Amino acid sequence: MYSTLKMLHHYWAYLVLFMIVVATFNAVYKTMTKKEYEARDFRMSLFTLIVSHIHLLIGLVLWFAADYFSEMSMGEIMKNATMRSNVVEHPVAMILAVALITIGYSKHKKKLTSTNKLKSIAIFYSIALVLVLAKIPWKAWLNL
Numbered sequence: 543m544y545s546t547l548k549m550l551h552h553y554w555a556y557l558v559l560f561m562i563v564v565a566t567f568n569a570v571y572k573t574m575t576k577k578e579y580e581a582r583d584f585r586m587s588l589f590t591l592i593v594s595h596i597h598l599l600i601g602l603v604l605w606f607a608a609d610y611f612s613e614m615s616m617g618e619i620m621k622n623a624t625m626r627s628n629v630v631e632h633p634v635a636m637i638l639a640v641a642l643i644t645i646g647y648s649k650h651k652k653k654l655t656s657t658n659k660l661k662s663i664a665i666f667y668s669i670a671l672v673l674v675l676a677k678i679p680w681k682a683w684l685n686l
């Protein structure tokens with residue numbers, strides 16, 4: 543169970559990162575060049591939202607399945623950089639990133655002009671992207 547979840551979280555992350563990068567660059571580019579908001583912008587931001595929500599769910603189940611606290615106390619976890627990242631830093635940052643994507647997506651739907659719609663996505667998805675890039679455990683991810 544745990545290894546299946548870990549594998550799912552490992553591979554699904556490629557899709558998540560790819561979609562956040564694509565949707566962010568698309569929105570930033572179209573905001574700066576004052577392009578029209580089109581159906582494909584909507585689909586792109588929605589697909590990014592969906593894959594990141596699925597990833598959030600996988601991450602949460604993985605976190606609970608790991609049952610970290612059965613083996614270590616909170617004090618021991620905080621003293622170990624890898625454990626602190628897995629148990630605290632990575633989940634907190636990523637939950638925040640997915641929340642920002644959700645807020646950006648919801649805000650963009652309510653805006654009425656192309657520029658405002660694209661700007662909402664551009665701002666919120668960009669901050670989410672920075673957080674995700676900062677808190678992916680790159681060594682563990684790319685060495686597997």
Ligand code: HEM
Pocket residue numbers: 591592595596598599602644648
């Ligand atoms: C831990 C699991 C999840 C949490 C906490 C969560 C939370 C949320 C929240 C807070 C919203 C925003 C509602 C709004 O203001 O409009 C939302 C929207 C959405 N979620 Fe999730 N979600 C989760 C899992 C999923 C999964 C597994 C999927 C897809 C299979 C999904 C698909 C969506 C979609 C499509 C929307 C946006 C609908 C729309 O406004 O067009 N979510 N979710």
Ligand code: HEM
Pocket residue numbers: 548551552555558559594597598601602604605608628629632633636637639640674678679682683684686
């Ligand atoms: C956009 C969101 C996220 C991305 C892109 C992401 C990405 C990753 C990546 C690439 C790894 C390394 C996987 C490996 O190769 O073994 C990882 C590990 C992990 N993630 Fe996430 N993650 C996200 C959200 C979350 C969330 C919301 C949680 C929990 C609430 C979570 C919990 C974990 C845990 C516990 C590990 C360590 C697994 C282990 O080594 O045992 N992740 N994540």
